[in-house]
Amino acid sequence: xxxxxxxxxxxxxxxxxxxxxxxxxxxxxxxxxxxxxxxxxxxxxxxxxxxxxxxxxxxxxxxxxxxxxxxxxxxxxxxxxxxxxxxxxxxxxxxxxxxxxxxxxxxxxxxxxxxxxxxxxxxxxxxxxxxxxxxxxxxxxxxxxxxxxxxxxxxxxxxxxxxxxxxxxxxxxxxxxxxxxxxxxxxxxxxxxxxxxxxxxxxxxxxxxxxxxxxxxxxxxxxxxxxxxxxxxxxxxxxxxxxxxxxxxxxxxxxxxxxxxxxxxxxxxxxxxxxxxxxxxxxxxxx
Amino acid sequence: xxxxxxxxxxxxxxxxxxxxxxxxxxxxxxxxxxxxxxxxxxxxxxxxxxxxxxxxxxxxxxxxxxxxxxxxxxxxxxxxxxxxxxxxxxxxxxxxxxxxxxxxxxxxxxxxxxxxxxxxxxxxxxxxxxxxxxxxxxxxxxxxxxxxxxxxxxxxxxxxxxxxxxxxxxxxxxxxxxxxxxxxxxxxxxxxxxxxxxxxxxxxxxxxxxxxxxxxxxxxxxxxxxxxxxxxxxxxxxxxxxxxxxxxxxxxxxxxxxxxxxxxxxxxxxxxxxxxxxxxxxxxxxxxxxxxxxxx
Numbered sequence: 001x002x003x004x005x006x007x008x009x010x011x012x013x014x015x016x017x018x019x020x021x022x023x024x025x026x027x028x029x030x031x032x033x034x035x036x037x038x039x040x041x042x043x044x045x046x047x048x049x050x051x052x053x054x055x056x057x058x059x060x061x062x063x064x065x066x067x068x069x070x071x072x073x074x075x076x077x078x079x080x081x082x083x084x085x086x087x088x089x090x091x092x093x094x095x096x097x098x099x100x101x102x103x104x105x106x107x108x109x110x111x112x113x114x115x116x117x118x119x120x121x122x123x124x125x126x127x128x129x130x131x132x133x134x135x136x137x138x139x140x141x142x143x144x145x146x147x148x149x150x151x152x153x154x155x156x157x158x159x160x161x162x163x164x165x166x167x168x169x170x171x172x173x174x175x176x177x178x179x180x181x182x183x184x185x186x187x188x189x190x191x192x193x194x195x196x197x198x199x200x201x202x203x204x205x206x207x208x209x210x211x212x213x214x215x216x217x218x219x220x221x222x223x224x225x226x227x228x229x230x231x232x233x234x235x236x237x238x239x240x241x242x243x244x245x246x247x248x249x250x251x252x253x254x255x256x257x258x259x260x261x262x263x264x265x266x267x268x269x270x271x272x273x274x275x276x277x278x279x280x281x282x283x284x285x286x287x
Numbered sequence: 288x289x290x291x292x293x294x295x296x297x298x299x300x301x302x303x304x305x306x307x308x309x310x311x312x313x314x315x316x317x318x319x320x321x322x323x324x325x326x327x328x329x330x331x332x333x334x335x336x337x338x339x340x341x342x343x344x345x346x347x348x349x350x351x352x353x354x355x356x357x358x359x360x361x362x363x364x365x366x367x368x369x370x371x372x373x374x375x376x377x378x379x380x381x382x383x384x385x386x387x388x389x390x391x392x393x394x395x396x397x398x399x400x401x402x403x404x405x406x407x408x409x410x411x412x413x414x415x416x417x418x419x420x421x422x423x424x425x426x427x428x429x430x431x432x433x434x435x436x437x438x439x440x441x442x443x444x445x446x447x448x449x450x451x452x453x454x455x456x457x458x459x460x461x462x463x464x465x466x467x468x469x470x471x472x473x474x475x476x477x478x479x480x481x482x483x484x485x486x487x488x489x490x491x492x493x494x495x496x497x498x499x500x501x502x503x504x505x506x507x508x509x510x511x512x513x514x515x516x517x518x519x520x521x522x523x524x525x526x527x528x529x530x531x532x533x534x535x536x537x538x539x540x541x542x543x544x545x546x547x548x549x550x551x552x553x554x555x556x557x558x559x560x561x562x563x564x565x566x567x568x569x570x571x572x573x574x575x576x577x578x579x580x581x582x583x
Binding site for chain 1 (some may be wrong): 301303304305306307308310311312313314315316318319320321322323324325326327329334336380384385388390393395396397398400401402403404405406408409410411412414415419420421424425427428434453456459460502510513514516517518519520522537538541552555558559560563564566567570571577
């Protein structure tokens, strides 16, 4: 009996080992995917990490403490969050009707409309931002958070529109017709039928718009001058310096919202339908 | 009568669609389109605020004779095409592998780089690949090198290894997800039929599977190339001081105190927009031919 158990254990390890060998390419991809994040995580909480050592000699929260005690960082964090939240709300406000029109209606020149929506995604917004800076100076929008919020809309609105258009393209509109037949007004129908059904897509679009704003560096620097400081701006200037602990601590803060958003999105998609494969998330994520 | 009624209905529908579209289109046309036109005017030497009122192609003519610009163009094309090629090949291999594998845990992991900002990716890759970075430490632990300076420079290096690595890291998940989605359109029956007819696994791959995913792969590669061509943060952080990529060059010209450099900066920015715009046009044309756009 004992020998049999040992035999089964050995067989078990052997089988696991074989499965692992077959999974070597997949493991390599996972290592490659996670590799750049490892030094960020380690450096952010390391107290001392001399050169040839693979593992920090001492741990410390110096980086995070430094950030929390810095008024510049707290201000940057607040500004980043406010600007990103405003971009998310505004993007949804303008992208929701546009997405309903593109996804749910037939009209002439839809191709042209799609092209206009796609252009800021396909053509990098650097030229437009450099160009509009001069207008913003004249309007008093340069070096202000409002100006930064406005240019962040350039990449955010198209993505939000495409996501919502895709969501409305997949819907028949039967539920709305039923509601109208039963006597609901257009506003009632929108609030009680359309909005709840489109809620997951709206959530994903809002998250994405938030993240696009949160991730911006160059648009912020062009329009914000040196006056609007976001977390991205702080991370960039830290990254040109030589304190890896600060770079990494800022990096962790900068990576946190996208990471949380990813978890939320995966949850949403998993909850939405078990029939839809995870690969469908390709449609919901930007380049 | 009924035809007129129909037309009225359609006109009403069109009006309603126009109203729904107006806010989003206004944002895009005013901010993006307006900015682009403004950049174009400034590249032609029209900047009344600075007393520039000329309209000429001088800035573009000067660019063509400027070795800094030509080097930047070459470097940008090199970085974008290398990153695109590596990311595309890797992604197709990963997607094919993932399809036949039962392990589902890699997909969520693979989506982590997708959501990470480019700036974070660049900073992280610097901590990974620098001469005192994690990879150099592993090389040290294995006894290959004694000191950081023994490690080959992979950051701010002439071959732009750090930049390309960062782009590959960011883009592989994106392309892999697109390829995986398109692989689902390749039905098992088709592949099984080929196998029953005596095709080897290699033949099935080359003649059945791959041809069907070519459109999706090309679209993804186009998107990656256009993006890396115009992207800014990664080369600014991980690039050499000379040559610079086009977006970095445009930004540095723009920051120059001398307003006379303004048309040059705008001309470079317009060149970037023009090249990516032409690529986008080619992409849209191709995707229309494949009929992919209709149901996406």
